[in-house]
Amino acid sequence: SxxxxxxxxxxxxxxxxxxxxxxxxxxxxxxxxxxxxxxxxxxxxxxxxxxxxxxxxxxxxxxxxxxxxxxxxxxxxxxxxxxxxxxxxxxxxxxxxxxxxxYVPETLYRVLKHYSNAKQGMPLIYVKLYTYQLFRGLAYIHTVPGVCHRDVKPQNVLVDPLTHQVKICDFGSAKVLVAGEPNISYICSRYYRAPELIFGATEYTTSIDIWSAGCVLAELLLGQPLFPGESAVDQLVEIIKVLGTPTREEIRCMNPNYTEFRFPQIKAHPWHKVFHKKMPPEAIDLASRLLQYSPSLRCTAERNR
Missing domain, CATH: 3.30.200.20 (Phosphorylase Kinase; domain 1)
Incomplete structure (x- = not known):
């Protein structure tokens, strides 16, 4: 202590x-x-x-x-x-x-704060540069040592302000995931927590990091968190407001043991309306392919590089 x-x-x-x-x-x-x-x-x-x-x-x-x-x-x-x-x-x-x-002097969290304090959006060239490197790092940890980070968020992405090199840090929650072995679901910071974790899944995959990275990308584009839930339940509400109510099949993909189905039926909010009008369509397309309910449908880090 x-x-x-x-x-x-x-x-x-x-x-x-x-x-x-x-x-x-x-x-x-x-x-x-x-x-x-x-x-x-x-x-x-x-x-x-x-x-x-x-x-x-x-x-x-x-x-x-x-x-x-x-x-x-x-x-x-x-x-x-x-x-x-x-x-x-x-x-x-x-x-x-x-x-x-x-030692790396800055974090993506503080860089984002700098732009929001100045009432500016992050230049798209930096969004591309930081996102590419984040996925490059995730592609490595997911394939070579087979590690799932389990706490991807702007505070855990270091940035060198001179070179703009990005480094993933804080492996305090990380684990090598073994198929068939259960893991704790109460993991990852709330705004970046994949929906299967909120549903209590214990046999998840490295795709939880992909969801988190998708949330980070959306935050770089928006200048604020996409899903700012105030509790675990509210977190799911924030996700549903954008993605719509998950289907029974999507819930089964997230957690086969989760049988309760008492959600209000909400239609998905069009992705192009989530971001401002001048947002490049390829940025919106990438965010939409990362933030999918079904873990297996999310792009891998390797494909996103």
């Missing part, structure tokens, strides 16, 4: 790793993120001056850390890279895992 004064302590936090008989020291400079998982520092390598991000998470001694295992298996230009890792303890004998990762 993290105390409030830990933000103040961070500047004095000196972390040293011995790797290949060479000591690498990091000085934490500021806190860049906090959550239920722990805390993320921006830190500087004292030997080289290189900036890094250090994610510090409380570690259960009984289990291996899944995020560490997955990050070690992934090397791709659109996935944040792991540089080192080390364990540290506190006076209360709590064990912390420290993941040292490359």
């Amino acid at each position: 993290f105390t409030k004064n830990q933000k103040n302590v961070s500047k004095r936090l000196n972390l040293s790793i011995i790797k290949d008989d060479v000591t690498i020291s990091y000085m934490a400079e500021r806190v860049v993120g906090t959550g239920s998982f722990g805390i993320v520092f921006q830190a500087k390598c004292l030997e080289t001056g290189e900036m890094v991000a250090i994610k510090k998470v409380l570690q259960d001694r009984r289990y291996k850390n899944r995020e560490l295992q997955l990050m070690r298996s992934m090397i791709h230009s659109n996935v944040v890279s792991l540089k080192h890792c080390f364990f540290s303890t506190t006076s209360r004998d709590e064990l912390f895992l420290n993941l040292v990762m490359e």
